[in-house]
Each structure stands twice: as structure tokens, then as C-alpha cells.
Amino acid sequence: MQKTNNNSPIAVVTGVSSGIGRAIVEHMIIDGYDVFGSVRNEEDAKTLSKQMGPKFKPLVFDVREREKVRLAAEFVKSQLNGQVLHGLVNNAGVAAFGPVEILDDEAFDASIDINLSGVRTVTNAFIPLLRGTESKSPGKIINISSLSGILNTPMNGAYCVSKHALESLADIYRRELLPAGIDVVSVRSGPIQSEIWNKARSQGDTYDDAAYQKMASKVRRIMRRAERDALPASAIANTVMDILAGRKKRVAYHLSKGAWISRFLAVLPARWADRLITNSLMS
Numbered sequence: 001m002q003k004t005n006n007n008s009p010i011a012v013v014t015g016v017s018s019g020i021g022r023a024i025v026e027h028m029i030i031d032g033y034d035v036f037g038s039v040r041n042e043e044d045a046k047t048l049s050k051q052m053g054p055k056f057k058p059l060v061f062d063v064r065e066r067e068k069v070r071l072a073a074e075f076v077k078s079q080l081n082g083q084v085l086h087g088l089v090n091n092a093g094v095a096a097f098g099p100v101e102i103l104d105d106e107a108f109d110a111s112i113d114i115n116l117s118g119v120r121t122v123t124n125a126f127i128p129l130l131r132g133t134e135s136k137s138p139g140k141i142i143n144i145s146s147l148s149g150i151l152n153t154p155m156n157g158a159y160c161v162s163k164h165a166l167e168s169l170a171d172i173y174r175r176e177l178l179p180a181g182i183d184v185v186s187v188r189s190g191p192i193q194s195e196i197w198n199k200a201r202s203q204g205d206t207y208d209d210a211a212y213q214k215m216a217s218k219v220r221r222i223m224r225r226a227e228r229d230a231l232p233a234s235a236i237a238n239t240v241m242d243i244l245a246g247r248k249k250r251v252a253y254h255l256s257k258g259a260w261i262s263r264f265l266a267v268l269p270a271r272w273a274d275r276l277i278t279n280s281l282m283s
């Protein structure tokens with residue numbers, strides 16, 4: 001494998017086999033980046049290498065596999081030629097739908113392990129590569145979070161808990177890494193066209209317990225509408241590129257047609273929000 005060209009910025013993106021991660025890689029390559037993208041199997045690594053060309057280099061790991069993540073970071077370090085990693089995009093993630101009472105324990109735990117602990121594993125492995133030197137600026141960390149990281153909604157508990165915790169982790173990293181100049185930014189998205197919806201559905205549907213039936217059928221309708229109105233993955237990729245280029249300087253960006261509704265509900269007194277949210281699902 002060719003070492004990276006010294007003039008190109010270098011980035012690492014997790015979960016690039018489909019959806020948002022894949023779109024981010026495509027945008028980075030267009031903008032001249034060398035990109036290391038993580039996938040979970042050799043087949044995806046080969047397919048993507050062929051499709052993306054020489055500026056893409058696959059890393060193969062599951063974010064839950066600490067040793068493989070560590071080795072991947074070592075490999076990237078060996079390819080940097082003394083450069084500082086320009087960006088780490090923590091994108092890999094899963095969704096699991098269903099009431100927290102009934103949701104499969106494994107699905108709940110996987111949401112936390114992948115969307116939260118996996119981000120910490122990857123971030124810790126790559127922080128040393130993001131640290132600046134006397135002549136080079138430090139890199140940035142971008143987390144692909146969600147509006148579910150600021151608003152808790154029924155039937156989406158595992159995802160909401162994992163993304164709220166991810167928001168907390170981002171704040172903590174940002175404050176701990178401030179002296180090193182490594183910024184941490186959250187991209188909080190609403191519905192985006194991707195495989196995540198089908199993948200979550202293929203895990204099984206735990207909505208249909210009698211106690212939750214009414215709420216479940218309303219949530220299904222809302223989700224169908226959300227999928228229909230979802231933004232393209234390129235909307236997130238454009239925002240990520242703006243953050244990396246320093247054109248966007250906030251700590252968080254909210255992306256979706258109705259993002260203001262989540263932001264409004266998130267700051268209401270909790271009992272008002274309880275009533276508004278649950279009543280709207282029981283009507």
C-alpha cells in the first residue's frame with residue numbers, strides 16, 4: 001500500500017460500508033483527502049477500495065474489538081509520514097427500536113457498546129495521532145450523533161440513551177482536550193436516507209406487545225413519514241467537510257427539516273414534554 005501523499009489532509013472515518021459514512025468518504029476524496037475508512041469485513045474492504053480508488057484505505061474492525069482498533073491506529077500512524085491526522089469521524093452506529101421494557105437485552109447492550117463505548121475505544125486509539133506539533137495544528141473529532149441525543153422519545157430508548165451518553169462523552173472529551181487544541185464537534189441529525197432503518201427492522205420488531213400497541217402503531221406511521229422525508233446522506237457529509245475546513249465553528253450542528261421541534265421539546269419542562277410527546281403518540 002502506498003504511503004499517504006504529504007500534501008493531502010488525512011482523515012479516519014468509522015462505519016463507511018454504507019449510508020452516511022460512505023457519503024463522507026466520497027466527499028473527502030473529492031476534496032483531496034486521503035481517507036482511512038473502517039468496515040467490518042474483508043469483502044467490504046475490497047469492494048470499497050475498488051470503488052473509491054487509491055485515496056481510500058480500508059481498516060477492518062468492529063468498534064467493540066479494542067485490540068483490532070489499536071492495531072488499526074498503529075497502522076494509520078505508520079502511514080502518516082509525520083503528518084498530524086486532520087480529522088476523526090466517529091460515524092459507526094446502530095439503531096434498535098422498541099419499548100425499553102421489552103427490547104431485547106442484547107440489542108440494548110449493543111447500542112451502548114457500539115454507539116458509546118465503541119466511540120471511546122476508537123477515539124482513545126486515535127487521539128495521539130490528532131495531537132498537534134510545533135509546526136502542525138491538531139486535528140478534530142467529529143461525532144455523528146443524532147437529535148435523539150438531545151430529545152428522548154418513546155420506542156427509541158436504546159438509541160436515545162446511547163446518543164445522549166455520546167453527547168456527554170463529547171463534552172467531556174472537548175473539555176479534557178481543550179489544552180491540546182483538539183476540538184470535538186457533534187453532528188446531531190434527524191432522519192437521513194441510509195440502511196440503518198432496514199438494519200434495525202431486521203433485528204426483529206418488539207413493538208407489538210399488547211401494552212404498547214397503540215403507541216407502536218403511531219410510532220410506525222411517524223417512522224414511515226420520517227423515512228420518506230429523510231435528507232440525503234450528503235447533507236451530513238457537507239456539514240462534516242465544513243467543520244473540518246474550519247468553516248463551521250460551533251460545538252454542535254442540528255440537521256433535519258424539523259430539527260427545531262426536537263430542540264424546542266428538549267428545553268421544555270419535563271412534565272410538559274412528557275405530556276406533549278406521549279399524548280401525541282396516543283391520539
Ligand SMILES: NC(=O)c1ccc[n+]([C@@H]2O[C@H](COP(=O)([O-])OP(=O)(O)OC[C@H]3O[C@@H](n4cnc5c(N)ncnc54)[C@H](OP(=O)(O)O)[C@@H]3O)[C@@H](O)[C@H]2O)c1
Pocket residue numbers: 014015016017018019020021039040041061062063064090091092093094095114118144145146147188189190191192193194195196197199230
Ligand atoms: N440514518 C439516520 O436517520 C441517522 C440519523 C441520525 C444519526 N445517524 C447516525 O449516523 C451514523 C451512521 O448511520 P447510517 O444511517 O449511515 O447507517 P448505516 O448505513 O447502517 O451505517 C452504519 C455503519 O456503521 C457500521 N457499524 C455498525 N456496527 C458497527 C460495529 N459494531 N463496528 C464497526 N462498525 C459498525 C456499519 O457497518 P456494517 O455494514 O458492517 O453493519 C455501517 O458501516 C450512526 O452513528 C447513526 O446513529 C443516522
